[in-house]
Amino acid sequence: MKTEIRAFTHLAPVPAVLVSCGDGKVSDIVTIAWTGTINSDPPMLSISVRRTRYSYEIISKTGEFVVNLVSQNLLKVLDGCGVVSGRDTDKFEKFSLTREKCAHVAAPAIAESPVSIECVVRQKVELESHVMFLAEIVGASARADWAEGGKLHIPDGELIAYVQNRYVKTGETVGTYGFTAKK
Amino acid sequence: MKTEIRAFTHLAPVPAVLVSCGDGKVSDIVTIAWTGTINSDPPMLSISVRRTRYSYEIISKTGEFVVNLVSQNLLKVLDGCGVVSGRDTDKFEKFSLTREKCAHVAAPAIAESPVSIECVVRQKVELESHVMFLAEIVGASARADWAEGGKLHIPDGELIAYVQNRYVKTGETVGTYGFTAKK
DSSP: OOEEEOOOOOOOSEEOEEEEEEOSSOEEEEEEOSEEEEETTTTEEEEEEETTSHHHHHHHHHOEEEEEOOBGGGHHHHHHHHHSOTTTOOHHHHTTOOEEOOSSOSSOEETTSSEEEEEEEEEEEEOSSEEEEEEEEEEEEEOGGGOGGGOOOOOTTOBEEEETTEEEEEEEEEEETTTTTOO | OOEEEOOOOOOOSEEOEEEEEEOSSOEEEEEEOSEEEEETTTTEEEEEEETTSHHHHHHHHHOEEEEEOOBGGGHHHHHHHHHSOTTTOOHHHHTTOOEEOOSSOSSOEETTSSEEEEEEEEEEEEOSSEEEEEEEEEEEEEOGGGOGGGOOOOOTTOBEEEETTEEEEEEEEEEETTTTTOO
């Protein structure tokens, strides 16, 4: 028998990523944990953003954004981009990040992120505190040593996850999909 | 400069959870990694399910489901519930799981899961390979030693995350939200 607790955003672990956006003139970065894969074919993900965010304005206008995965060396940037507003601050400059040109969207990727996922918004869903952008993944890039032969391999122990209000390490692989069905 | 890779469902780490559903007569469990928190107030999450899944039928009919978080002792169940169909098999029985009554929905929770999140569907979004259920979290329960004083505390190192096609451990806390803004 479990103990009743209050209804809350208990899902865990969730991703913690840096979302970059821009139209060539303005650009911004926002930390997002309210994100997930939503469709396999075509590949799609969603991000949920508060209407007051500077990034919300930019993404609403451009219909594009880039999801940049976060390895442990970017932990301070991950937290910092969640507590500073891009209206007053150029976050690329403040956090010494490099804009990287994308092949399929005009929004900049973050060069220092190990994997950047280029997204085009297909649908917007208005919720109460947040707006969801449902987006198709139209391209991607990864650091060279994670993408040998053009195939992504994320090493164990690199990425950050978010559990309650904490950033946690990811660790070793304990199984691969379908392992219980193999003899 | 990063290397271009194919557009794919690269977001990682993502959650890996057991979703239970039922109407009192039939019930099922399905493994879901395409899930995420989508709204803070009210608390909401989404799950994406293939139309061919038995759970899809049940959730479409009942408008309810329970997201059960997965700790390492449930790893084989997590994988097994993703590769077996509930049409032929009672997964509670097959995997020696116990139906637990929920306070706010008729769907059963999984007693062996450390945290169960009770959800009511508010909106259905039809995508190509999957259908998204956008749901409000209306209740929750947790094992007693994770819920002292009614407040959830998930210990480090317990939950499983999903990275590419691999189940990985979560590890130690490396920071809490806002830590870079504190002096």
